[in-house]
Amino acid sequence: MATQSEIQPVAGKTWIGHPRGLFLLFFVEMWERFSFYGMRALLIFYLTQHFLFSDRDAAHSYGAYMSLIYISPLMGGYLADRYLGQRKAVLFGGVVIAIGHIILGLEAEDGASSMGLGLFWLGLATVIVGTGFLKASVSALVGQLYPRDDIRRDPAYTIFYMGINVGATLGPVICGYLGQRWGWHWGFGAASVGMIAGVIGFVLCRPLLQGGGEPPDPQRLAERIGGVISREWLVYLSSLLSILLCWLLIQQHVVVGWMLAGASMLMVVYILWEAFGRMERIGRDRMLAALFLLVVNPLFWGLYEQTGSSLSLFTHRYADRHILGFDVPASMFQSVNAAYILIFGPVIAALWIALAKRGWEPSTPAKFGMALALVGAGFLVLVAGTGAPGTLTPVLFIFLLYLCHTLGELCLSPVGLSAMSRLAPSRMIGLMMGIWFLAMALGQYAAGMIAAATGGEDGAASRDGVLAVYGQIGWWSIGIGIVVMAIAPLVKRLMHDDQFSGEEGAQAQAQRDSFAIVDDKGEGQK
Template structure:
């Protein structure tokens, strides 16, 4: 396609818009979920953190199945469509929880399945639209990552205020409307993708089993499996063990796959695997935005700024807003970013330490009521946003660049699976900062001390992480730098 030579090709604009609305639906729900569980349903911090983390972990574990189905049967485009449909059904259930509480777990499981089918495949779809050596490829990935954060900003503000003013179910419903807009737009303008992302087996896709095409069978299977996952969310300990088993199994399969590749391909995937381990550690802390940091904001941050009361859920907009601001800077200096990509990854790890040290300093300077100035929260989350922009686009880009062409879906699934384990690790982090309540009430001075001690420990952990990464720096830098000049 001629449009591939443009800095902002039509397929990039279209996929950015679709992913923007998918992120709108996800972040709208994420901004509300833990607050809804603790304040409306009366769950303890620990229970709310567990549900939130397992829900998010499921959404990031399923992409390995979604990637396999895309590579071996359906193609990236069909998987994006299927994921969108399932997510809309999940948001519909969440909007009805007020009237039927039993729909909570079903809604979460549907959203998790839909997210898993959608997320990795839309990234691979973008990758397939670019040529491997396209000079605008790296710029496209960064701008794609920036563009989708517009959806996160809109969701955090609009869903947060709608839930605050009219009720939780309206906030969840608005998130579902966002996904519907994205899906309709994808169906209308998918011709901009040309032949990219189509099923590798079109004849098989048109076959019918019991009168139903393959797409319909996979869709029905997704809905049926949601009831199983819903039961597992209720029995969280069993579900956690099962996810760990899946992760170990996937790791074993991945090691076997690597062993069958050429020496050069193995070298590339080993470098990618190291990046993914640190990527996992970073996002174990980033995932705390929707749970731990959200409750800290609700309880111990002054929510009146310039005379305006800001609901805690609105703070979720700070992260994507900072990503957009820093992202445009990175887009302007893209040549610098490409040359020093590994250094920027190191910077990303360091900024997470700065984030939690800033929150710690904020706690040290709290008022007599145990409340922290909102400015500390803005600075801390902005550090996190800068770190995310340094780390996530690089890993996503290298997952599609370093992997052999016939394994890109599976490799992207592995990257998403690492985010599942980020959430499981996040359970442990958030649990040691859980705040006990007495008759449903929180002592803000007590919660401040718990958060303060926890923020300091997390900051120190991140500094240690940076030191460990420096041991692998030269090896990863060589592989990443050479990847744009070699082909699988």
């Protein structure tokens, strides 16, 4: 029997030269990101204003939730590859996400009630499990629409990632406005409507997938275990039971932190053991270069992801949000990053290609250093733009901070997974991809810890306290970024790029990076 990966896509009708199934997946992912970022825009405000969490406790909960979001695709992707196939995984994940947002919309009258808070944790846990299935599989479905040697594959991912950022732009605007102006249940409800729309579209337009994403072994999937339940439904039920585990972990952020730390240490030890115990010099050097990039990864995301926590609270309390006669809710500002990616992504892509043609393109480790310097510069711009006590920070400096952070993201995110796939031996590519997402999860947890530090000793953030933390992390980030750029030539030599290809290969790599540059925080890269 041919495996799913061996089945060639079937020719069918196209739109602008691409299979129509691509635009179905564009639609699904757009609505999934709409719901995710729309909910995330409200999360920190819901915790502090509805449940009356201190800034510190809210930041810890936010960090634990985001960490689990980034870990869940590892298990969801495994179950999709081994049992369900990507189509069933996307459908199941979308339904579970929609249920999670509906639960979040069941706003309790008494924000402090244990039942209301329990429902809230349950909603988040449900979204985590659903995201694990959908995010791990929807990008894989894009690739299955094209033969491996089809020159349309890279442009297809660019179109797909545009859907990601369109959804990430619209979600905070619509859900954020409804949630902070009309009521929390309106905002969370809008997020659920978006995901429901994606699920309905996916079900109705299934033929557009041209048979892609089906289970690798349908007969085995339909087998009954113990004569009672099919293997497929066993996967579904066990996955739903894992919601209870996520429900517990979100409330125990310290446990999540220790789990991430332990897993990270094990991965470092394993990489070193592989490098020095099983590889020749070139392979060992490349693994050490990959380890260096993996260490930089959580440093960047720990700072960058202040967007959804401490930076949102700062914007709400201390920024002048009066624009064109309208008092803009702080949650809506979380759309700025995705909008900047849509605007500047093609510009940076063209820049890398132009520099590569002249042999001037920065190396991958140098881009990582630039990313750290830019994210640090963003915080310093905000600090510099904040006036005397009692005055509001001009909104211009919020936009400038997001611009610096977005440019930093465009230096790091699109090339990260590409570097992992190039540096790892073929037998370890999947593992290295998983380790990359583990590092991102560690960064999300670190973001919660940094945001908690802005809360001060009593857990409540003051303007001066937040600015002091921002100033410190800004200078440290720039300093570390400069160090990374200084040692980038050494790390580049460890990568042995000359063994891959010459100048033409370097230009081709810049082209591949440019096609992925509108990706969303490293999620679902090809």
